[in-house]
Amino acid sequence: xxxxxxNFNTLITAIDTKAQSLAASATDPKDLVFLGKTLEALNxxxxxxxxxxxxxxxxxxxxxxGTTQVxxxxxxGTTQLGIxxxxGTNQVASINSAAASYSQxxxxxTTAVNKTLAANEFVLVTASAKTMxxxxxxxxxxxxxxxxxxxxxxxxxxxxxxxxxxxxQSMTIDKANTTITLMYHSAAHGWRAF
Numbered sequence: 001x002x003x004x005x006x007n008f009n010t011l012i013t014a015i016d017t018k019a020q021s022l023a024a025s026a027t028d029p030k031d032l033v034f035l036g037k038t039l040e041a042l043n044x045x046x047x048x049x050x051x052x053x054x055x056x057x058x059x060x061x062x063x064x065x066g067t068t069q070v071x072x073x074x075x076x077g078t079t080q081l082g083i084x085x086x087x088g089t090n091q092v093a094s095i096n097s098a099a100a101s102y103s104q105x106x107x108x109x110t111t112a113v114n115k116t117l118a119a120n121e122f123v124l125v126t127a128s129a130k131t132m133x134x135x136x137x138x139x140x141x142x143x144x145x146x147x148x149x150x151x152x153x154x155x156x157x158x159x160x161x162x163x164x165x166x167x168x169q170s171m172t173i174d175k176a177n178t179t180i181t182l183m184y185h186s187a188a189h190g191w192r193a194f
Contacts, residue, residue, distance in 0.1 A: 116159075117144050124149060131155040131170075134191055137162055137184030144191075147179040156182070163190025 109115075112127035119135050122145040132146055136159045148154045154173040158164050164171045164182070166189050173180065182191045 117146075119143065121145070123147070125151065125154050127151060129153045129155075131157050133157045134159050134162065134164075134182065134184075136160070137191060139184055139186055142184040144182045145179065146173070146182070148173050148176060150176045152176055156180075158190065162187070165193060166190060 108122045110124045110126055114131045115123065116133040117123060117135055119142040123132060124147045126149050128151040132154060134144060134156065135142060146156060152174050156164065156171045156173065161168065180193050182193050185192050
């Protein structure tokens with residue numbers, strides 16, 4: 001059984017002697033590191049109050065660092081939230097603006113006279129032999145609905161040099177109670193009826 005020695009001076013002298021011996025030889029340096037760690041273990045704080053004081057110092061440092069980090073996170077979070085709110089507000093404004101100019105259903109009108117139509121207009125023709133002139137075509141956006149009552153010979157005329165069904169001429173609806181939809185495709189094809 002090992003004898004416990006409470007005389008630190010004797011232990012320190014023994015360790016010092018061994019350390020000098022290891023330093024002078026080619027023995028594995030891990031032994032020297034082990035001795036150094038043993039010496040550190042012998043460095044005991046003088047009083048319990050010193051240990052408590054050191055602990056309080058470390059707690060204070062941790063609390064300060066924690067408060068700093070929480071502050072940084074809060075600042076970054078506030079900045080990011082501001083960016084997200086601004087982007088969201090901008091997107092909602094854009095959607096509202098687009099929605100204000102969008103109509104899923106065309107406006108309905110009735111006419112018994114010749115008329116130039118607007119894009120997305122739904123017109124009910126209530127007299128025979130009237131001319132409905134199409135608006136200037138915008139590809140994919142211009143749509144016109146023409147409904148003819150109990151009348152015949154409604155003429156659908158292109159706007160300027162635009163075409164109807166690829167032809168540079170007017171189209172005549174010669175059947176009563178007919179409804180057609182026209183959508184502008186391109187300058188080459190003009191208005192397409194379906």
